Amino acid sequence: MCLAIPGKVLEEFNQRGMRMAKVQFGGIVREASLDYTPEAKVGDYVLVHVGFAISTVDAEEAARTYQLLEEMDQLTELEAPVVDEISARKPQ
Amino acid sequence: MKYIDEYRNGRLAKTIVEEIRRIQTQPWVIMEVCGGQTHSIVKHGLDRMLPEGIELVHGPGCPVCVTPLDMIDKAHAIAARPGVIFCSFGDMLRVPGSHGDLFTLKSQGADIRVVYSPLDCLKIATANSDKQVVFFAIGFETTAPANAMLVHRAKQEGVKNVSVLVSHSLVPPAITYILQSPQNRVQGFLGPGHVCAIMGYREYEPVSERYKVPVVITGFEPLDLLQGTLMVVRQLEAGKHLTENQYSRILDREGNVGARKLVNTVFEVADRRWRGIGWIPKSGYKLRWEYRDHDAEKIFEVKEIDTQEPAICISGQILKGIKKPHDCPAFGTICTPLTPLGATMVSAEGACAAYYAYGRHLDKQRAEAAMAHAPVT
Secondary structure: OOOOEEEEEEEEEEEOOEEEEEEEEOOEEEEEEOOOOOOOOOOOEEEEEOOEEEEEEOHHHHHHHHHHHHHOOOOHHHHOOOOOOOHHHOOO | OHHHHHOOOHHHHHHHHHHHHHHOOOOEEEEEEEHHHHHHHHHHOHHHHOOOOEEEEEEEEOHHHHOOHHHHHHHHHHHOOOOEEEEEOHHHHHOOEOOEOHHHHHHOOOEEEEOOOOOHHHHHHHHOOOOEEEEEEEEOOOOHHHHHHHHHHHHHHOOOOEEEEEEEEOHHHHHHHHHHOOOOOOOEEEEEHHHHHHHOOHHHHHHHHHHOOOEEEEOOOHHHHHHHHHHHHHHHHHOOOOEEEOOOOOOOOOOOHHHHHHHHHHEEEEEEEEOOOEEEEEEEEEEOHHHHHHEHHHHHOOOOOOOOOOOOOOHHHHHOOOOOHHHOOOEOOOEEOOEOOOHHHOOOOOHHHHHHHOOHHHHHHHHHHHHHHOOOO
16 A cells, blocks of 8 residues: 555646646546655656655656556556545535 | 566566575575565565575555554444544455444445545545544555645644544554564565655664664565565675665655655654554554644544454464464465455455465465375375
8 A cells, every 4th residue: 555656747736725736647647746746847757645746756667667556456546536526525 | 486477577587586596595584564565576476486595574564454453443433423424545445343344334324435645535524514524544654644734734724624543553663573573583674665755764774783684675566676685685695784775766865854744743653553463662653732633533532442353363473474374274264355354364465365366375275185185104
Protein backbone atom coordinates (compact mmCIF):
# COMPACT_ATOMS: atom_id res chain seq x y z
CA MET A 1 0.00 0.00 0.00
CA CYS A 2 3.03 2.25 0.27
CA LEU A 3 3.54 2.06 -3.47
CA ALA A 4 3.52 5.37 -5.29
CA ILE A 5 2.40 5.48 -8.92
CA PRO A 6 4.16 7.66 -11.51
CA GLY A 7 2.05 9.95 -13.69
CA LYS A 8 2.34 13.05 -15.90
CA VAL A 9 1.15 16.47 -14.72
CA LEU A 10 -1.35 17.61 -17.40
CA GLU A 11 -2.64 20.82 -15.84
CA GLU A 12 -2.59 22.71 -12.58
CA PHE A 13 -5.53 24.20 -10.73
CA ASN A 14 -6.43 25.65 -7.38
CA GLN A 15 -8.88 23.84 -5.12
CA ARG A 16 -9.84 25.24 -1.72
CA GLY A 17 -6.52 27.08 -1.67
CA MET A 18 -4.51 23.95 -2.43
CA ARG A 19 -2.24 23.53 -5.43
CA MET A 20 -3.73 20.62 -7.34
CA ALA A 21 -3.05 18.94 -10.66
CA LYS A 22 -4.67 16.62 -13.14
CA VAL A 23 -2.25 13.73 -13.44
CA GLN A 24 -2.32 11.13 -16.18
CA PHE A 25 -1.62 7.49 -15.32
CA GLY A 26 -1.79 5.44 -18.54
CA GLY A 27 -5.38 5.90 -19.67
CA ILE A 28 -6.65 7.26 -16.34
CA VAL A 29 -6.58 10.92 -15.23
CA ARG A 30 -6.92 11.69 -11.50
CA GLU A 31 -6.47 14.71 -9.30
CA ALA A 32 -3.45 14.98 -7.06
CA SER A 33 -2.15 17.57 -4.62
CA LEU A 34 1.17 19.22 -5.52
CA ASP A 35 1.59 20.71 -2.04
CA TYR A 36 4.52 18.40 -1.24
CA THR A 37 6.25 18.84 -4.61
CA PRO A 38 6.41 22.63 -5.09
CA GLU A 39 8.98 22.10 -7.85
CA ALA A 40 6.56 20.08 -10.05
CA LYS A 41 5.08 21.80 -13.11
CA VAL A 42 2.97 20.92 -16.13
CA GLY A 43 4.73 18.27 -18.24
CA ASP A 44 6.71 16.84 -15.29
CA TYR A 45 6.34 13.32 -13.99
CA VAL A 46 5.48 12.82 -10.34
CA LEU A 47 5.17 9.83 -8.01
CA VAL A 48 1.67 9.91 -6.54
CA HIS A 49 0.57 8.16 -3.37
CA VAL A 50 -3.12 8.35 -2.30
CA GLY A 51 -3.72 11.59 -4.17
CA PHE A 52 -0.48 13.36 -3.21
CA ALA A 53 2.61 13.83 -5.36
CA ILE A 54 5.53 12.92 -3.09
CA SER A 55 8.46 13.16 -5.51
CA THR A 56 9.30 14.12 -9.08
CA VAL A 57 10.80 11.52 -11.43
CA ASP A 58 12.14 11.53 -14.97
CA ALA A 59 10.02 10.32 -17.90
CA GLU A 60 11.96 7.11 -18.44
CA GLU A 61 11.74 6.12 -14.78
CA ALA A 62 8.03 6.91 -14.81
CA ALA A 63 7.35 4.77 -17.88
CA ARG A 64 9.30 1.77 -16.57
CA THR A 65 7.77 1.88 -13.10
CA TYR A 66 4.25 2.30 -14.45
CA GLN A 67 4.63 -0.71 -16.71
CA LEU A 68 5.94 -2.80 -13.86
CA LEU A 69 3.13 -1.80 -11.50
CA GLU A 70 0.64 -2.64 -14.23
CA GLU A 71 2.18 -6.08 -14.69
CA MET A 72 2.04 -6.61 -10.94
CA ASP A 73 -1.62 -5.62 -10.76
CA GLN A 74 -0.72 -2.82 -8.35
CA LEU A 75 -2.77 -0.02 -9.88
CA THR A 76 -6.12 -0.82 -8.26
CA GLU A 77 -6.11 2.34 -6.08
CA LEU A 78 -6.58 4.37 -9.27
CA GLU A 79 -9.93 2.66 -9.73
CA ALA A 80 -11.38 4.08 -6.49
CA PRO A 81 -14.51 6.16 -7.16
CA VAL A 82 -14.10 9.80 -8.14
CA VAL A 83 -15.62 12.10 -5.51
CA ASP A 84 -17.10 15.28 -6.98
CA GLU A 85 -19.77 17.65 -5.70
CA ILE A 86 -22.60 15.46 -6.96
CA SER A 87 -21.28 12.02 -6.01
CA ALA A 88 -20.21 13.31 -2.57
CA ARG A 89 -23.90 13.58 -1.61
CA LYS A 90 -24.78 9.98 -2.40
CA PRO A 91 -23.76 6.75 -0.72
CA GLN A 92 -21.70 4.54 -3.05
CA MET B 1 12.05 -17.84 -11.99
CA LYS B 2 9.98 -17.88 -15.16
CA TYR B 3 8.82 -14.38 -14.31
CA ILE B 4 12.26 -12.86 -14.19
CA ASP B 5 13.06 -14.29 -17.63
CA GLU B 6 10.14 -12.29 -18.97
CA TYR B 7 11.59 -9.11 -17.52
CA ARG B 8 13.58 -7.30 -20.14
CA ASN B 9 16.57 -6.91 -17.89
CA GLY B 10 16.81 -10.62 -17.15
CA ARG B 11 20.46 -10.68 -18.18
CA LEU B 12 21.41 -7.88 -15.80
CA ALA B 13 19.49 -9.64 -13.02
CA LYS B 14 21.52 -12.79 -13.61
CA THR B 15 24.75 -10.77 -13.52
CA ILE B 16 23.83 -9.35 -10.11
CA VAL B 17 22.95 -12.82 -8.80
CA GLU B 18 26.28 -14.14 -10.08
CA GLU B 19 28.11 -11.32 -8.30
CA ILE B 20 26.32 -12.19 -5.05
CA ARG B 21 27.34 -15.83 -5.55
CA ARG B 22 30.95 -14.80 -6.20
CA ILE B 23 31.38 -12.74 -3.04
CA GLN B 24 29.30 -14.84 -0.64
CA THR B 25 31.28 -16.97 1.78
CA GLN B 26 28.60 -17.91 4.32
CA PRO B 27 24.80 -17.94 4.78
CA TRP B 28 23.02 -14.65 5.47
CA VAL B 29 19.44 -13.79 6.47
CA ILE B 30 18.13 -10.53 4.98
CA MET B 31 14.72 -8.98 5.63
CA GLU B 32 12.84 -6.85 3.13
CA VAL B 33 10.77 -4.50 5.25
CA CYS B 34 8.00 -3.38 2.93
CA GLY B 35 4.96 -5.38 1.81
CA GLY B 36 5.29 -4.00 -1.74
CA GLN B 37 8.83 -5.42 -1.84
CA THR B 38 7.59 -8.80 -0.56
CA HIS B 39 4.96 -8.87 -3.30
CA SER B 40 7.56 -8.08 -5.97
CA ILE B 41 10.06 -10.66 -4.64
CA VAL B 42 7.51 -13.48 -4.57
CA LYS B 43 5.89 -12.51 -7.88
CA HIS B 44 9.23 -12.48 -9.71
CA GLY B 45 10.66 -15.43 -7.79
CA LEU B 46 13.71 -13.36 -6.76
CA ASP B 47 14.23 -15.26 -3.51
CA ARG B 48 14.55 -18.46 -5.54
CA MET B 49 17.07 -16.92 -7.93
CA LEU B 50 19.45 -16.01 -5.13
CA PRO B 51 22.32 -18.35 -4.24
CA GLU B 52 21.59 -20.95 -1.60
CA GLY B 53 22.34 -19.48 1.79
CA ILE B 54 20.98 -16.01 0.99
CA GLU B 55 17.61 -16.18 2.70
CA LEU B 56 15.05 -13.41 2.31
CA VAL B 57 12.58 -13.13 5.19
CA HIS B 58 9.53 -10.92 4.98
CA GLY B 59 9.06 -7.98 7.30
CA PRO B 60 6.15 -6.19 8.93
CA GLY B 61 5.78 -3.38 6.37
CA CYS B 62 2.25 -4.00 5.17
CA PRO B 63 0.06 -1.37 6.86
CA VAL B 64 -3.20 -3.18 6.21
CA CYS B 65 -1.76 -6.36 7.75
CA VAL B 66 -0.52 -4.76 10.96
CA THR B 67 -3.58 -2.61 11.67
CA PRO B 68 -4.62 -4.22 14.97
CA LEU B 69 -7.85 -6.14 15.32
CA ASP B 70 -9.17 -3.77 18.00
CA MET B 71 -8.84 -0.83 15.57
CA ILE B 72 -10.75 -2.74 12.91
CA ASP B 73 -13.43 -3.49 15.51
CA LYS B 74 -13.51 0.22 16.45
CA ALA B 75 -13.89 1.13 12.77
CA HIS B 76 -16.74 -1.35 12.55
CA ALA B 77 -18.44 0.10 15.66
CA ILE B 78 -18.17 3.69 14.38
CA ALA B 79 -19.21 2.83 10.80
CA ALA B 80 -22.33 1.06 12.11
CA ARG B 81 -23.62 4.21 13.84
CA PRO B 82 -26.44 6.19 12.26
CA GLY B 83 -25.39 9.57 10.90
CA VAL B 84 -21.85 8.40 10.10
CA ILE B 85 -20.23 8.25 6.67
CA PHE B 86 -17.20 6.02 7.11
CA CYS B 87 -14.44 6.46 4.51
CA SER B 88 -11.50 4.16 3.92
CA PHE B 89 -8.89 3.06 1.42
CA GLY B 90 -10.30 0.08 -0.46
CA ASP B 91 -7.78 -2.42 0.97
CA MET B 92 -9.26 -2.17 4.48
CA LEU B 93 -12.81 -3.17 3.55
CA ARG B 94 -12.20 -6.91 3.32
CA VAL B 95 -10.04 -7.22 6.43
CA PRO B 96 -12.03 -9.27 8.92
CA GLY B 97 -12.52 -7.90 12.40
CA SER B 98 -14.07 -9.84 15.30
CA HIS B 99 -17.54 -9.25 13.86
CA GLY B 100 -16.99 -9.46 10.12
CA ASP B 101 -15.54 -6.93 7.69
CA LEU B 102 -16.54 -3.41 6.64
CA PHE B 103 -17.64 -4.65 3.23
CA THR B 104 -20.32 -6.83 4.83
CA LEU B 105 -21.40 -3.94 7.04
CA LYS B 106 -21.72 -1.78 3.92
CA SER B 107 -23.89 -4.42 2.24
CA GLN B 108 -26.12 -4.29 5.32
CA GLY B 109 -26.76 -0.59 4.73
CA ALA B 110 -23.97 1.33 6.51
CA ASP B 111 -22.70 4.34 4.54
CA ILE B 112 -19.13 3.18 3.96
CA ARG B 113 -17.21 4.72 1.07
CA VAL B 114 -13.94 3.85 -0.62
CA VAL B 115 -11.86 6.94 -1.26
CA TYR B 116 -8.82 7.43 -3.48
CA SER B 117 -7.39 10.24 -1.39
CA PRO B 118 -7.99 11.40 2.19
CA LEU B 119 -8.83 14.81 0.68
CA ASP B 120 -12.01 13.26 -0.80
CA CYS B 121 -13.36 13.25 2.77
CA LEU B 122 -13.37 17.07 2.81
CA LYS B 123 -15.66 17.12 -0.24
CA ILE B 124 -17.92 14.46 1.28
CA ALA B 125 -18.10 16.36 4.60
CA THR B 126 -18.95 19.65 2.89
CA ALA B 127 -21.72 17.98 0.86
CA ASN B 128 -23.13 16.22 3.95
CA SER B 129 -22.97 18.78 6.74
CA ASP B 130 -25.61 16.87 8.77
CA LYS B 131 -23.38 13.75 8.90
CA GLN B 132 -20.14 12.88 10.65
CA VAL B 133 -17.48 11.85 8.14
CA VAL B 134 -14.87 9.53 9.63
CA PHE B 135 -11.72 8.51 7.76
CA PHE B 136 -9.79 5.36 8.66
CA ALA B 137 -6.30 6.90 8.68
CA ILE B 138 -4.04 3.87 8.44
CA GLY B 139 -0.60 3.57 6.95
CA PHE B 140 3.13 3.91 7.37
CA GLU B 141 5.20 7.07 6.98
CA THR B 142 4.42 7.16 3.22
CA THR B 143 0.72 7.80 3.86
CA ALA B 144 1.11 10.09 6.89
CA PRO B 145 1.52 13.34 4.88
CA ALA B 146 -1.78 12.69 3.05
CA ASN B 147 -3.63 11.87 6.26
CA ALA B 148 -2.03 14.84 8.04
CA MET B 149 -3.16 17.17 5.25
CA LEU B 150 -6.80 16.06 5.65
CA VAL B 151 -6.77 16.87 9.36
CA HIS B 152 -4.85 20.11 8.87
CA ARG B 153 -7.21 21.36 6.12
CA ALA B 154 -10.30 20.33 8.10
CA LYS B 155 -9.11 22.41 11.06
CA GLN B 156 -7.98 25.31 8.90
CA GLU B 157 -11.20 25.44 6.89
CA GLY B 158 -13.40 24.84 9.95
CA VAL B 159 -14.92 21.65 8.52
CA LYS B 160 -16.04 20.34 11.89
CA ASN B 161 -17.75 17.12 10.75
CA VAL B 162 -14.53 15.39 9.67
CA SER B 163 -12.58 13.14 11.99
CA VAL B 164 -9.93 10.45 11.62
CA LEU B 165 -9.51 7.05 13.26
CA VAL B 166 -5.73 6.92 13.41
CA SER B 167 -3.75 3.69 13.15
CA HIS B 168 -0.33 4.79 11.94
CA SER B 169 2.80 2.68 12.13
CA LEU B 170 6.49 3.62 11.91
CA VAL B 171 9.20 1.44 10.42
CA PRO B 172 12.37 2.20 12.47
CA PRO B 173 10.86 1.21 15.86
CA ALA B 174 9.55 -2.01 14.30
CA ILE B 175 12.93 -3.07 12.92
CA THR B 176 14.53 -2.12 16.23
CA TYR B 177 12.00 -4.35 17.98
CA ILE B 178 12.86 -7.23 15.62
CA LEU B 179 16.59 -6.76 16.27
CA GLN B 180 16.04 -6.77 20.03
CA SER B 181 14.23 -10.11 19.99
CA PRO B 182 16.31 -12.97 21.46
CA GLN B 183 15.10 -15.11 18.53
CA ASN B 184 16.21 -12.59 15.92
CA ARG B 185 17.73 -14.10 12.75
CA VAL B 186 17.88 -10.95 10.61
CA GLN B 187 21.42 -9.79 9.72
CA GLY B 188 20.63 -7.08 7.19
CA PHE B 189 17.67 -5.09 5.88
CA LEU B 190 16.34 -3.94 2.54
CA GLY B 191 14.82 -0.66 3.76
CA PRO B 192 11.46 0.68 2.56
CA GLY B 193 11.88 2.93 -0.51
CA HIS B 194 8.69 4.97 -0.48
CA VAL B 195 8.67 5.37 3.31
CA CYS B 196 12.11 6.96 2.94
CA ALA B 197 10.91 9.12 0.01
CA ILE B 198 9.06 10.98 2.78
CA MET B 199 11.31 10.46 5.80
CA GLY B 200 14.77 10.25 4.25
CA TYR B 201 17.07 7.73 5.90
CA ARG B 202 18.82 9.57 8.72
CA GLU B 203 16.85 7.68 11.36
CA TYR B 204 18.14 4.32 10.07
CA GLU B 205 21.77 5.28 10.63
CA PRO B 206 21.72 4.87 14.42
CA VAL B 207 19.93 1.52 13.99
CA SER B 208 22.72 0.27 11.67
CA GLU B 209 25.34 1.56 14.07
CA ARG B 210 23.82 0.29 17.32
CA TYR B 211 22.83 -3.19 16.15
CA LYS B 212 25.69 -3.60 13.68
CA VAL B 213 23.35 -4.35 10.75
CA PRO B 214 23.49 -3.06 7.20
CA VAL B 215 20.34 -1.26 6.05
CA VAL B 216 20.05 -0.57 2.32
CA ILE B 217 17.09 1.62 1.35
CA THR B 218 15.75 -0.19 -1.71
CA GLY B 219 13.18 0.24 -4.47
CA PHE B 220 10.47 -2.14 -5.60
CA GLU B 221 11.50 -3.32 -9.03
CA PRO B 222 13.23 -6.70 -9.50
CA LEU B 223 16.59 -5.10 -10.32
CA ASP B 224 16.29 -2.72 -7.34
CA LEU B 225 15.68 -5.63 -4.99
CA LEU B 226 18.54 -7.71 -6.38
CA GLN B 227 20.91 -4.74 -6.31
CA GLY B 228 19.83 -3.91 -2.72
CA THR B 229 20.51 -7.52 -1.76
CA LEU B 230 23.97 -7.32 -3.36
CA MET B 231 24.72 -4.12 -1.42
CA VAL B 232 23.68 -5.77 1.87
CA VAL B 233 25.74 -8.92 1.14
CA ARG B 234 28.79 -6.80 0.22
CA GLN B 235 28.56 -5.04 3.59
CA LEU B 236 28.01 -8.28 5.50
CA GLU B 237 30.98 -9.96 3.83
CA ALA B 238 33.16 -6.92 4.55
CA GLY B 239 32.00 -6.70 8.18
CA LYS B 240 30.40 -3.29 7.58
CA HIS B 241 27.13 -1.98 9.00
CA LEU B 242 26.06 1.20 7.26
CA THR B 243 22.82 2.69 6.06
CA GLU B 244 23.09 3.00 2.27
CA ASN B 245 20.72 4.19 -0.44
CA GLN B 246 20.07 1.98 -3.46
CA TYR B 247 17.02 4.10 -4.44
CA SER B 248 18.89 7.37 -5.01
CA ARG B 249 16.98 8.12 -8.20
CA ILE B 250 13.90 8.73 -6.00
CA LEU B 251 15.10 9.86 -2.59
CA ASP B 252 17.93 11.41 -0.61
CA ARG B 253 18.97 11.44 3.04
CA GLU B 254 16.51 14.19 3.97
CA GLY B 255 13.35 12.85 2.27
CA ASN B 256 10.48 15.24 1.55
CA VAL B 257 11.08 18.07 4.02
CA GLY B 258 7.71 19.81 3.43
CA ALA B 259 5.76 16.61 3.96
CA ARG B 260 7.69 15.74 7.12
CA LYS B 261 7.02 19.19 8.53
CA LEU B 262 3.25 18.87 8.21
CA VAL B 263 3.30 15.34 9.61
CA ASN B 264 5.10 16.66 12.70
CA THR B 265 2.63 19.52 13.00
CA VAL B 266 -0.39 17.21 13.07
CA PHE B 267 0.91 14.00 14.63
CA GLU B 268 3.06 13.04 17.59
CA VAL B 269 4.81 9.73 18.18
CA ALA B 270 2.94 7.27 20.39
CA ASP B 271 3.07 3.62 21.47
CA ARG B 272 1.12 1.46 19.05
CA ARG B 273 -0.16 -2.08 18.82
CA TRP B 274 0.74 -4.12 15.71
CA ARG B 275 -1.44 -6.99 14.61
CA GLY B 276 0.42 -10.26 15.07
CA ILE B 277 3.18 -8.62 17.13
CA GLY B 278 1.62 -6.60 19.96
CA TRP B 279 2.63 -3.26 21.49
CA ILE B 280 5.82 -1.66 20.23
CA PRO B 281 6.98 1.47 22.08
CA LYS B 282 6.88 4.75 20.13
CA SER B 283 6.01 2.92 16.91
CA GLY B 284 3.08 4.99 15.66
CA TYR B 285 1.40 8.35 15.45
CA LYS B 286 -1.51 9.90 17.31
CA LEU B 287 -3.09 13.29 16.70
CA ARG B 288 -1.61 16.20 18.59
CA TRP B 289 -3.81 17.84 21.24
CA GLU B 290 -4.46 20.83 18.98
CA TYR B 291 -6.28 18.54 16.55
CA ARG B 292 -8.36 16.63 19.14
CA ASP B 293 -11.64 17.93 17.66
CA HIS B 294 -10.91 15.74 14.66
CA ASP B 295 -10.02 12.60 16.62
CA ALA B 296 -12.70 9.94 16.00
CA GLU B 297 -11.67 7.99 19.11
CA LYS B 298 -12.45 11.04 21.27
CA ILE B 299 -15.63 12.03 19.41
CA PHE B 300 -17.19 8.57 19.42
CA GLU B 301 -15.82 7.31 22.74
CA VAL B 302 -15.47 3.75 21.51
CA LYS B 303 -14.62 1.52 24.44
CA GLU B 304 -11.46 -0.55 24.42
CA ILE B 305 -12.40 -3.76 22.67
CA ASP B 306 -10.98 -7.06 23.88
CA THR B 307 -9.91 -9.13 20.91
CA GLN B 308 -8.36 -12.52 20.39
CA GLU B 309 -6.43 -13.90 17.44
CA PRO B 310 -6.60 -17.61 16.50
CA ALA B 311 -3.97 -19.59 18.47
CA ILE B 312 -2.83 -21.53 15.39
CA CYS B 313 -1.74 -18.38 13.49
CA ILE B 314 2.04 -17.76 13.43
CA SER B 315 1.86 -14.38 11.67
CA GLY B 316 3.75 -12.69 14.53
CA GLN B 317 6.76 -14.96 13.96
CA ILE B 318 6.52 -14.44 10.19
CA LEU B 319 6.47 -10.64 10.60
CA LYS B 320 9.63 -10.88 12.73
CA GLY B 321 11.41 -13.08 10.17
CA ILE B 322 11.53 -16.08 12.50
CA LYS B 323 9.26 -18.27 10.36
CA LYS B 324 7.99 -18.48 6.77
CA PRO B 325 4.38 -18.99 5.60
CA HIS B 326 4.87 -22.68 4.77
CA ASP B 327 5.97 -23.33 8.37
CA CYS B 328 2.33 -22.82 9.39
CA PRO B 329 -0.05 -25.82 9.38
CA ALA B 330 -2.97 -23.51 8.57
CA PHE B 331 -1.30 -21.90 5.52
CA GLY B 332 -3.25 -22.69 2.35
CA THR B 333 -5.49 -25.16 4.19
CA ILE B 334 -7.83 -23.39 6.62
CA CYS B 335 -6.11 -20.01 6.14
CA THR B 336 -6.45 -18.52 2.63
CA PRO B 337 -6.98 -14.98 1.31
CA LEU B 338 -10.74 -15.65 1.41
CA THR B 339 -10.61 -17.02 4.96
CA PRO B 340 -7.61 -15.25 6.54
CA LEU B 341 -6.70 -16.11 10.13
CA GLY B 342 -4.14 -13.40 10.76
CA ALA B 343 -2.09 -10.37 9.77
CA THR B 344 0.03 -11.83 6.99
CA MET B 345 -2.96 -13.23 5.04
CA VAL B 346 -5.41 -10.28 5.29
CA SER B 347 -3.84 -8.13 2.57
CA ALA B 348 -2.30 -8.97 -0.82
CA GLU B 349 0.97 -7.45 0.47
CA GLY B 350 1.17 -9.82 3.43
CA ALA B 351 3.80 -12.58 3.11
CA CYS B 352 1.24 -15.41 3.40
CA ALA B 353 -1.13 -13.82 0.86
CA ALA B 354 1.75 -13.22 -1.58
CA TYR B 355 2.94 -16.84 -1.24
CA TYR B 356 -0.62 -18.02 -1.79
CA ALA B 357 -1.24 -15.74 -4.79
CA TYR B 358 1.81 -17.13 -6.58
CA GLY B 359 1.00 -20.77 -5.86
CA ARG B 360 3.53 -21.52 -3.13
CA HIS B 361 0.91 -23.31 -1.03
CA LEU B 362 0.90 -25.88 -3.86
CA ASP B 363 4.64 -26.49 -3.35
CA LYS B 364 3.83 -27.41 0.24
CA GLN B 365 0.99 -29.72 -0.79
CA ARG B 366 3.19 -31.39 -3.42
CA ALA B 367 5.98 -31.92 -0.88
CA GLU B 368 3.54 -33.43 1.60
CA ALA B 369 2.07 -35.69 -1.08
CA ALA B 370 5.56 -36.82 -2.07
CA MET B 371 6.36 -37.60 1.58
CA ALA B 372 3.15 -39.64 1.91
CA HIS B 373 4.05 -41.72 -1.13
CA ALA B 374 7.72 -42.09 -0.34
CA PRO B 375 8.85 -45.70 0.12
CA VAL B 376 9.45 -46.64 3.74
CA THR B 377 13.10 -47.56 4.23
